[in-house]
C-alpha cells in the first residue's frame with residue numbers, strides 16, 4: 001500500500017509508532033469484544049449466574065490456567081487500549097507542555113501499576129487460604 005504524501009510533508013521512514021497505535025486500537029478492540037463478552041457470559045449467565053459469584057467462584061476460576069490467561073490478557077489489552085485511547089484525547093485537547101507531559105505520565109503510571117498488580121494477583125492467588133471456613137472456599141480445597 002502506498003502511503004498518502006502531502007505536499008511539503010517530509011516522507012516518513014522507519015517504524016511509525018502512531019500508525020501501530022492506531023492498528024493496536026482496532027486489533028485489541030476486536031479481541032476485547034470476545035474476551036469481555038466471554039467473561040460476562042461465563043460470570044453472569046452460565047449456571048446460577050451472578051448469584052454464584054463469591055470468593056470460591058473466583059478461586060475456582062483462577063485455579064485454572066485457561067481463565068488465568070483469559071483474565072490477564074483482558075487486563076493487559078484493556079489497560080493498554082484504555083491508556084492509549086486516553087493519550088489520544090490528551091493529545092487532542094491539550095497543548096504540548098508541562099500539563100500534557102504530567103497527564104501522559106499519570107496515564108502511563110496508572111496503567112503500569114494496575115498491569116503489574118493485576119498480573120501478580122491473578123498468578124499468585126491462593127484459592128485455599130489456611131484457616132478459612134470451608135463453605136466459603138472452592139470445593140476442591142476440602143480434598
Ligand code: HEM
Nearest residue numbers: 025026029030032033036078079081082084085086088089
Ligand atoms: C468491547 C471492546 C472494545 C472495543 C471493540 C473497542 C474499540 C475501540 C476503537 C476501535 C477505538 C478507536 C476509536 C477512534 O480512534 O476513533 C477505541 C478507542 C478508545 N477505547 Fe475502546 N474498545 C473496547 C473496549 C474498551 C475498554 C474496556 C476501554 C477502557 C479500558 C476502552 C477505552 C477506549 C478509549 C479511552 C478510547 C479513545 C476514545 C477516542 O479516541 O475518542 N475501550 N476503542
